[in-house]
Amino acid sequence: MDVGIVSYGAYVPRYRIKPEEIGRIWGVDGKGMGKGLMIYQKSVPSPDEDVVTIATEAARYMMDRVPEVDPKDIGAVYVGSESHPYAVKPTATIVAEAIRATPAMTAADMEFACKAGTAGIQACMGLVGSGMVRYGVAIGADTSQGAPGDALEYSASAGGAAYLIGSEKVIAKINKTLSFTTDTPDFWRREGQPYPLHGGRFTGEPAYFRHITSAAKMMFEAMGTTAADYKYAVFHQPNGKFPTRVAAQLGFTPEQIEYGLLTPNIGNTYSGAVPLGLANVLDHAEPGDRVFVTSYGSGAGSDAFDITVTDEILNYRRDNAPLLEKVMADPVYIDYGTYAKFKGKILMSE
Amino acid sequence: MSTVAREWREIPGRYNLEGTKCENCGSIFFPARDFCPKCRRAGIGKISRYDVCRRGKVFSFSIVHDAPDFNNMLKPYVVAMVQTDDGVMVSAQLVDVDLDKVAIGMPVRAVLRKLSADGASGVIRYGYKFVPDE
Ligand SMILES: [Zn+2]
Numbered sequence: 163m164d165v166g167i168v169s170y171g172a173y174v175p176r177y178r179i180k181p182e183e184i185g186r187i188w189g190v191d192g193k194g195m196g197k198g199l200m201i202y203q204k205s206v207p208s209p210d211e212d213v214v215t216i217a218t219e220a221a222r223y224m225m226d227r228v229p230e231v232d233p234k235d236i237g238a239v240y241v242g243s244e245s246h247p248y249a250v251k252p253t254a255t256i257v258a259e260a261i262r263a264t265p266a267m268t269a270a271d272m273e274f275a276c277k278a279g280t281a282g283i284q285a286c287m288g289l290v291g292s293g294m295v296r297y298g299v300a301i302g303a304d305t306s307q308g309a310p311g312d313a314l315e316y317s318a319s320a321g322g323a324a325y326l327i328g329s330e331k332v333i334a335k336i337n338k339t340l341s342f343t344t345d346t347p348d349f350w351r352r353e354g355q356p357y358p359l360h361g362g363r364f365t366g367e368p369a370y371f372r373h374i375t376s377a378a379k380m381m382f383e384a385m386g387t388t389a390a391d392y393k394y395a396v397f398h399q400p401n402g403k404f405p406t407r408v409a410a411q412l413g414f415t416p417e418q419i420e421y422g423l424l425t426p427n428i429g430n431t432y433s434g435a436v437p438l439g440l441a442n443v444l445d446h447a448e449p450g451d452r453v454f455v456t457s458y459g460s461g462a463g464s465d466a467f468d469i470t471v472t473d474e475i476l477n478y479r480r481d482n483a484p485l486l487e488k489v490m491a492d493p494v495y496i497d498y499g500t501y502a503k504f505k506g507k508i509l510m511s512e
Numbered sequence: 513m514s515t516v517a518r519e520w521r522e523i524p525g526r527y528n529l530e531g532t533k534c535e536n537c538g539s540i541f542f543p544a545r546d547f548c549p550k551c552r553r554a555g556i557g558k559i560s561r562y563d564v565c566r567r568g569k570v571f572s573f574s575i576v577h578d579a580p581d582f583n584n585m586l587k588p589y590v591v592a593m594v595q596t597d598d599g600v601m602v603s604a605q606l607v608d609v610d611l612d613k614v615a616i617g618m619p620v621r622a623v624l625r626k627l628s629a630d631g632a633s634g635v636i637r638y639g640y641k642f643v644p645d646e
Contacts, residue, residue, distance in 0.1 A: 209585035
């Protein structure tokens with residue numbers, strides 16, 4: 163049985179802030195900071211947007227593209243995020259209700275820093291492959307926070323993408339998935355705390371680079387491939403710099419990662435990052451294109467996927483929902499005051 | 513808790529613009545009702561679920577400067593009467609829009625947004641708002 167992507171949808175909020183505007187407030191060279199991180203602007207959610215609304219928008223776009231799929235045939239909905247609006251009360255049930263998939267289905271929220279979305283794809287692959295469900299939905303979405311003045315404030319942004327996993331009319335077959343996981347405390351947020359902490363330099367080599375290159379090399383070995391066998395590659399992108407460097411280390415060219423690298427324009431969407439990058443690749447994909455995907459979640463682990471786009475994409479109604487380029491066009495730039503208000507950083511009276 | 517229960521019953525309408533239709537005379541009701549005032553007894557048993565179209569056009573609008581608590585963060589904001597493509601009038605907030613570009617006849621579509629929340633620890637209410645449909 164071929165298990166893979168039957169449909170997808172992606173959404174990014176309309177507002178943007180630039181690093182020079184953030185730097186202006188904290189008295190640092192924001193523009194230089196942005197250049198170092200390769201982040202030239204980041205998305206900001208409207209005050210009435212959160213992971214529920216972002217995941218719903220992405221999931222509705224996903225369903226709009228497969229009008230022949232009955233939402234009642236969806237047997238599982240998983241939403242991966244580290245910014246679920248409730249600590250207890252699943253995001254997934256709200257999204258499932260909004261796409262009419264309830265009630266004969268299972269649902270859960272997932273959390274694994276920035277790779278909860280790809281973990282959801284793996285869970286759905288297992289359920290579909292074993293015949294337990296006909297379709298599964300996996301969503302990665304976040305509205306992440308960086309502490310004011312912290313380096314993360316220049317990158318933490320908002321967005322998400324949804325994937326319908328199944329075995330019928332698959333537009334992109336997932337040839338294989340595997341993971342590399344260890345206990346590495348590079349980044350964390352304790353229960354009840356508004357902002358995460360990170361291990362500074364520790365977030366680079368032993369965390370992001372080790373896990374991504376390990377998972378990627380395991381995939382090359384399992385499939386007997388090298389970077390040259392793929393048309394496109396998508397890597398987790400906490401900034402623009404890390405994925406560019408890890409791609410080069412693995413032998414990928416800048417052309418191969420171009421479509422999958424969105425962080426320079428929208429910031430780090432955390433659980434949304436790899437799902438959004440893959441959505442932009444699929445927006446441009448043609449039959450036969452092979453795609454290499456490796457996510458990364460702090461704490462720490464990487465999920466790798468080897469994907470082949472099928473002929474079915476020619477029948478797929480991609481235009482029933484806006485392509486990501488259109489979703490990201492026409493942003494509204496806001497100043498730091500508006501940003502602080504939108505993100506709830508201003509202490510209001512009760 | 514009684515308001516939580518009442519709002520829970522409103523979820524199909526608020527998330528998916530779910531209304532009802534009288535199969536006897538064709539009237540569409542949104543919010544949903546299970547009695548047709550036109551057909552009265554003749555409509556009994558003929559009221560079925562009807563999903564109002566999520567796309568439409570601005571029929572009328574006004575800009576709100578004095579906002580209730582939750583919308584403080586969004587003011588000034590637009591409230592619009594939207595005529596959906598199947599002819600139903602729905603009133604809701606119009607968001608992600610430049611105030612000087614709002615116009616009668618503007619195409620819009622329904623999205624799910626946060627409507628309000630009971631403070632920092634209470635329930636969050638989600639429901640439809642409209643955004644420009646380019
Ligand atoms: Zn009637």
